[in-house]
Amino acid sequence: MVIINKMNLLFPFEKNWQKKLDNKLDEHLDRESWLRIQLVKWLPWTFRILLAAFISFLFVVFTNYGKQKQSFIYGTTYDPWYAMSLGLNWKTTYLEILDDLGVKYLRLSTFWDQIEPIRDQYYWNDFEWMLNEADKRGVRVIMAIGRKLPRWPECHDPSWLGELNEETLKQEQMEMLKKAVIKLKEHPSIEVWQVENEAFFPFGICPLADPRFVKKEIELVRSLDPNRIIITSDSGEVGNWIIPGYLADKLAISMYRKVRLGWSGYVVWPVPAWYYRLKASLVGLDHNDVWGTELQAEPWAPGPLHLQTKEELEKTMSPKRLINNIQYAKKAGLERVYLWGVEWWAYEKERGNDWYWEYAKKLYKVR
Known part of the structure; x- marks a missing residue:
């Protein structure tokens, strides 16, 4: 048996060695040894091909999915009941959002327990007032409707809902949806209907939704108002x-950077900004049909924000973190991004810290 120099095996592309080895193979090596040598012989080429493919993949990712969006729309989500929980006057805060911050893209929610606190008795006054003010100013509104909507506990169920069986509950849910669209669709400020919020994601005090039922909800809304976008x-x-990406016209997503995950403590999501565009491509969505409707712009704390210490709040939100989150959203390349936390900025402003409010004001002035 011929002993082959190990260094030659590591560098099989030296011409003299290659020719010598090929001549010796037939004479001295059985088939099994020959296969082993061939494997070692071609490993460097295999490695180079894989490395080239990986570099090409990175090039495609960074050139096509890492582009910063040039035209960028900022919006925000407003919850008057959350504002009241922070001790704010919800109407005054709302008008400041429209007039002082200059927000032109806004998301509102018709929480079920607020529009139908008593079965078959609907209350629209507060929603009509907000939409009327938006109408006057040319604000474009995403109106979120359904059972699961933004803000904890997500499912804002009226108390009487607990008396119903599953089938009756779904009938009542469809009726509530129908009433909301018919009542509010004449407002020119409504640009988009959002049907449910993260219905298939296990967050909040909510059951996971049945995709077939959500499909029926979307079909109902489209039949009542066929000309508006549905997300x-x-x-x-x-x-x-x-599933959500194919049920509606566009997909809305949350974008969080640092969160508190129960026993595991605080976690920074380990995803680069280009992840969202790449993910859209992988599931067959145009990235222009993906909007960021919930970019983290307030702390994620273990309890109500107004009861937390400054040190606790700064674990997940600070001026530096917000600036970084905005830069991150720009690099994600999405068409629209709605900041999450305007009520907290107003609360901080009332307490003498107006940095977040003033910083956001500069963002909303950029058109």
Whole structure:
């Protein structure tokens, strides 16, 4: 048996060695040894091919999915009941958002327990007032409707809902949806209907939705108002995007950077900005049909924000973190991004810290 120099095996492309080895193979090596030599002989080429493919993949990712969006729309989500929980006057805060901040893209929600606190008795006054003020100013509104909507506990169920069986509950839910669209669709400020919020993502005090039922909800809304855009949403980081992405015209996603995950403590989501565009491509969505409707712009704390210490709040939100989150959203390349936390900025402003409010004001002035 011929002993082959190990260094030659590591560098099989030296011409003299190659020729010598090929001549010796037939004479001295059985088939099994020959196969082993061939494997070692071609490993460097295999490695080079794989490396070239990986570099090409990175090039495609960074050139096509890492582009910063040039035209960028900022919006925000407003919840008057959350504002009241922080001790704010919800109407005054709303008008300041429209007039002082200059917000032109806004998301509102018709929480079920607020529009139908008593079965078959609907209350629209507060929603009509907000939409009327938006109408006057040419604000474009995403109106979120359904059972699961933004803000904890997500499912804002009226108390009487607990008396119903599953079938009756779904009938009541469809009726509520129908009433909301018919009542509000004449407002010119409504640009988009959002049907449910992260319905298939296990967050909040909510059951996971049946995709077939959500499809029926969307079909109902489209039949009542065929000319407006319909969106539904999913978690940006861990949602699969496939079902919600194909049910509606556009997909809305949340974008969180640092969160508190129970026993595991605080976690920074380990995803680069280009992840969202790449993920859209992988599930067959045009990235222009993906909107960021919930970019983290307030702390994620273990309890109500107004009861937390400054040190606790700064674990997940600070001026530097907000600036970084905005830069991150720009690099994600989405068409629209709605900041999450305007009520907290107003609360901080009332307490003498107007940095977040003033910083946001500069963002909303950029058209």
